[in-house]
Amino acid sequence: MSDRFDAEVQAHAEDSIQREVFGTRLGFILAAVGSAVGLGNMWRFSYTASEGGGAAFVFLYVILTLIIGIPIMLAEFAAGRKSRRSPIGALREAGGPKWIPVAFFYVGAGFLILSYYSVIAGWVVRYAFEAITIGFPADAGAHFEAISTGPQAMSYHLLFMIFTVIIVMGGVEKGIERASSLMMPALFFILVGLAAWAFTLDGAGAGYAAYLQPQWGDLLDGGTFASAAAQAFFSLSLGMGAMLTFASYLSKDENLNREAVVISFADFLVAFIAGLVVFPIVFALGLQGAVSESTVGALFIALPGAFAEMSGGRIIGSLFFLALMVGALTSAISLLEVVVASIIDEFDIPRKKAALGAGTLIALFGLLSASSLDTLGLIDAVAGELFLVIGGLGLAILVGYRMKGAREELEKGASPLFRKLIPVVFVFLRYIVPPIVIFVIYDRLMNVWSVIQTTYLGG
Ligand code: TRP
Numbered sequence: 001m002s003d004r005f006d007a008e009v010q011a012h013a014e015d016s017i018q019r020e021v022f023g024t025r026l027g028f029i030l031a032a033v034g035s036a037v038g039l040g041n042m043w044r045f046s047y048t049a050s051e052g053g054g055a056a057f058v059f060l061y062v063i064l065t066l067i068i069g070i071p072i073m074l075a076e077f078a079a080g081r082k083s084r085r086s087p088i089g090a091l092r093e094a095g096g097p098k099w100i101p102v103a104f105f106y107v108g109a110g111f112l113i114l115s116y117y118s119v120i121a122g123w124v125v126r127y128a129f130e131a132i133t134i135g136f137p138a139d140a141g142a143h144f145e146a147i148s149t150g151p152q153a154m155s156y157h158l159l160f161m162i163f164t165v166i167i168v169m170g171g172v173e174k175g176i177e178r179a180s181s182l183m184m185p186a187l188f189f190i191l192v193g194l195a196a197w198a199f200t201l202d203g204a205g206a207g208y209a210a211y212l213q214p215q216w217g218d219l220l221d222g223g224t225f226a227s228a229a230a231q232a233f234f235s236l237s238l239g240m241g242a243m244l245t246f247a248s249y250l251s252k253d254e255n256l257n258r259e260a261v262v263i264s265f266a267d268f269l270v271a272f273i274a275g276l277v278v279f280p281i282v283f284a285l286g287l288q289g290a291v292s293e294s295t296v297g298a299l300f301i302a303l304p305g306a307f308a309e310m311s312g313g314r315i316i317g318s319l320f321f322l323a324l325m326v327g328a329l330t331s332a333i334s335l336l337e338v339v340v341a342s343i344i345d346e347f348d349i350p351r352k353k354a355a356l357g358a359g360t361l362i363a364l365f366g367l368l369s370a371s372s373l374d375t376l377g378l379i380d381a382v383a384g385e386l387f388l389v390i391g392g393l394g395l396a397i398l399v400g401y402r403m404k405g406a407r408e409e410l411e412k413g414a415s416p417l418f419r420k421l422i423p424v425v426f427v428f429l430r431y432i433v434p435p436i437v438i439f440v441i442y443d444r445l446m447n448v449w450s451v452i453q454t455t456y457l458g459g
Contacts, residue, residue, distance in 0.1 A: 002370040003063045014211055019084050019248070019249065020172035020249055021172065021249050021250070022173060022177050022246075022249050022250060023177055023249075023252060025254055025259075026181070027173070027180070027181055028177070028249070028250055028254070028447065029262055029263060029266075029321040029353060030180040030184045030185075031176050031177055031246055031265050031330075031334070032237075032243060032259070032263045032265065033184055033266045034180035034183065034184050034327075034330030034331065034333070034334070035237045035242050035243070035330065035333070035334030036235060036236050036237050036263060036264075036266070036267035036331075037184070037267055037270045037327050037329055037331070038117075038230070038235075038268070038328050038331030038332075038417050039117065039120055039121065039124075039272075039324070039328050039331070040270075040271075040331075041235055041267060041270050041271035041274055042237075042270070042274045042299075042300045042324050042340070043274070043278070043324075043412055044102065044231060044234070045155075045231060045235060045272075045275060046077075046211055046271070046275030046278055046279060049211060049275060050210055050275075050279070052218050052221075052223075052227060052228065053214065053215040053218030053219055053224060053383075054210075054211060054212045054213040054214050054215055055212045055213065055214035056214040056216045056219050057218065057219075057224065058272070059214075059435060060219055060224070060228050061228050061232060061268070062268065063370070064105040064228055064229050065232050065264050067428060067432055067433075068229060068232060068375075068392075068428075068432075068433055069232045069236045069238065069264055070260050070425075070437060071241070071396070071425050071428040071429050071432075072238045072259065072392050072395055072396060072433065073231075073236060073238060073260045073264065073312070074256060074257065074260050074410060074425055075396060075398070075399035075400070075406075076238065076242075076243040076244035076247060076371045077243060077247040077255065077259070077260060077410075078093050078399055078403070078405060078406045078409040078410055079091070079244050079395070079398070079399055080241075080243070080244035080245060080246070080248040081248060081249030081256065082094070082152065082251075082403075082405060082406070082409045083248065084248050085248055085345055086241070086244075086245050086248060086344070086345045087103040087106045087107060087240075087241035087244055087245065087338065088100060088103040088104070088107070088346050088453055089249065089345050089346070090103070090248065091106075091245055091398065094398055094402065094403035094404075095398045095402050095403065099398060101389070102394045102398075103228045103241070105153045105240075105387065105390070105391060106193060106239075106240040106241040106338065106391055107240075107241075107338060107339055107342050108387070109240035109383050109387040109388065109391060110241070110242070110335045110336070110363055111221035111358075111365070112379055112382070112387070113379075113383050113384050113387075114164075114332060114336055114339075114362050114366075114378045115362050115363075115365045115368070115369060116366060116369035116375075116376045116380055116384075117331070117332060117335065117384075118160050118161050118362070118363070118366050119153060119156050119329070119366055119369045119370045119376060120162065120328070120376075121160045121325070121328035121329070121332060122153060122155075122159065122160045122293060122370070123144075123147065123148060124324045124328055125154065125159060125160050125316075125325055126147060126152075126156045126206070127300070127304060127321045127399065128318065128322050129163075129218070129305070129323050130171065130319035130429075131314060131317045131318040132318050135314050136267060136304045136314065136317055137304065137308065137310035137312065138303075140300070140301045140302075140304040140305040141301050143304070144296075144301050144304075145222070146261050148296075148300070149216050149369075149370060149371055149372060149373060150371065152218045153370040153371075154370045154371070157363070157366055157367070157369075157370045158328075158363055160328075160332070160361040161254045161272065161359055161362065161366070162359075162413050163329060164332040164333055164336055164359065165327065165355050165356060167179045167333050168336045168337055168340055168347030168351075168355045168359070169332055169351065169352045169355040172249045172350060173174055173323060175200065175278075176334075176337065179329070179330065179333065180330050180333075183329065183330055184217075184326075184330065186323075186326060187270075187323045188270065189321055190275060190320075191273050191274060191277065192319060192320050193319070194277045194316065194323075195276040195277045195317060196275050197316060198276060198277050198280040198281055199276075199280065200366075201280050201281065201284040202282035202284055203278035203280065203283045204283070205237075205283075206283045207279035207280035207281070207283035207284065208279060208280065209275070210288065211275050211278075212275075212281055221387075222250050222443065223443065224261055225439075225440075226440045226443035229389070229436065230385045230388070230389060230440060230443075230444055231435070233269055233385075233388040233389055234385065236263075236264060237331070237334060237393075238381070238388065238392055238394070239388030239390070239391035239392035240338060240387065240388055240391050241386070241391070242337070242338050244395075245334075245337055245341045246337050246353075248341070250377075251396075252412060252413075253325055253412065253413045254256070254411075254413055255412075255413040255414050255418060256409070256410055256413070257414050257418035257421065257422070257425075258418060267415050270327075277320065278303065279296070281302060281303060281306050281307075281310075281316075282298060282309070285305070285309055285310065286308040289303055294458050296305065296373075298424060300375060303320070304317065307320075311365040335356065336358065336362070339353045339358045339362070339391040340354045341359070342356060374455045374456070377451060377455065378448075378451055378452065380456065381447055381448045382448055385442045385447065385448075386441070386445060386447075386448055389437055389440045389441050390441055392433070392437055393437045393438065393441065395436060396430075396433040396434055398433060398435065399429055400426060400433070400434075406426075407422060407426065407452050412424055420444075425439070
């Protein structure tokens with residue numbers, strides 16, 4: 001009896017030394033939703049929608065999530081859970097050593113994205129903190145100008161990186177899972193409350209119209225199509241192995257197909273609701289001009305300006321920026337985890353050291369983005385858009401054509417309905433995803449080029 005018990009303890013101990021696991025199914029879902037829900041949802045989605053056809057864009061976005069997002073997420077899940085390795089090991093196992101450079105590319109994307117994501121998150125931390133302690137500034141534009149770059153931005157960026165590193169040091173179950181399980185429900189309830197409140201504002205109708213009025217003609221525009229696809233990649237955390245890494249901590253009997261649908265739907269829902277918060281507020285105060293000026297303009301200038309003026313704005317604004325901070329933090333965790341897990345798996349370095357080392361390097365590199373908005377924008381265009389779509393193409397090809405046992409992996413734990421759909425997923429990975437994504441890669445490449453031209457070549 002005691003022998004057997006000892007043997008079990010021993011086996012368990014060995015298992016958890018080799019690979020950590022999520023404690024519960026819900027914990028995995030919340031961690032993955034936490035990764036997906038972030039700055040991308042809370043602001044970029046509604047902004048892109050208002051620019052690109054309103055409800056027509058939302059419709060397109062949902063379609064793209066179904067035909068590209070979910071298949072690629074499933075490809076990441078299959079590669080991650082089957083190998084139970086972070087991207088480098090997973091790609092090596094699925095495709096052979098030739099694929100290792102692709103995995104390095106993933107780790108590089110995680111590094112680069114986190115380096116500037118954390119700068120933006122630092123602004124959010126600052127706004128949340130100031131909203132609670134001193135309120136919103138009267139001149140939000142001047143305030144943003146003063147804090148968005150330089151030592152001010154650097155210190156909050158470093159602070160945010162410290163939060164991120166501490167959680168990742170805590171491990172999969174005690175760090176990532178616990179943080180997401182506490183924070184994601186809070187975020188959701190705050191957001192729904194804010195949307196209900198925004199509904200009562202005068203001018204809410206005009207805000208909804210600007211956000212959602214369908215302009216079907218916009219869908220014929222290739223640029224709208226590509227930006228919807230790139231937005232889906234970023235928002236769902238696809239194309240650089242974040243979902244792959246999380247799935248590698250998952251036990252074998254979860255229904256991956258169902259989880260992918262749940263996670264994608266939750267991500268969309270939060271993005272959609274965030275738009276229902278932001279647009280009425282901005283329009284109630286007649287600040288729509290700031291929306292079209294720039295993406296950061298609305299979030300860090302128009303919205304705080306509105307909070308400063310409206311009654312109850314300080315409380316509402318504090319809650320809004322707190323929710324944003326929570327979203328950013330659970331996303332940053334997943335970006336760091338890709339880098340950390342790869343270091344742990346490949347070099348046998350203990351988690352705490354790996355997290356501290358990788359976090360420090362990323363924080364230092366992020367100082368570049370904290371000193372120049374142009375640099376931040378360029379790294380976003382390169383890593384946050386181009387790298388992800390290239391990474392997604394790689395994954396679709398690897399899992400669609402080459403990886404052995406991918407289908408069986410998705411069939412594990414699948415209900416009969418999902419089982420029937422799995423062949424469809426492979427048809428998409430092979431024939432639908434690659435041509436669409438190649439078009440998006442072309443478009444985003446041109447975008448990077450135009451960013452370089454306008455910011456660095458003066459034309
Ligand atoms: N999805 C997050 C957002 O919407 C950002 C993010 C986290 C991410 N992890 C990622 C993006 C991995 C791409 C890949 O803000």
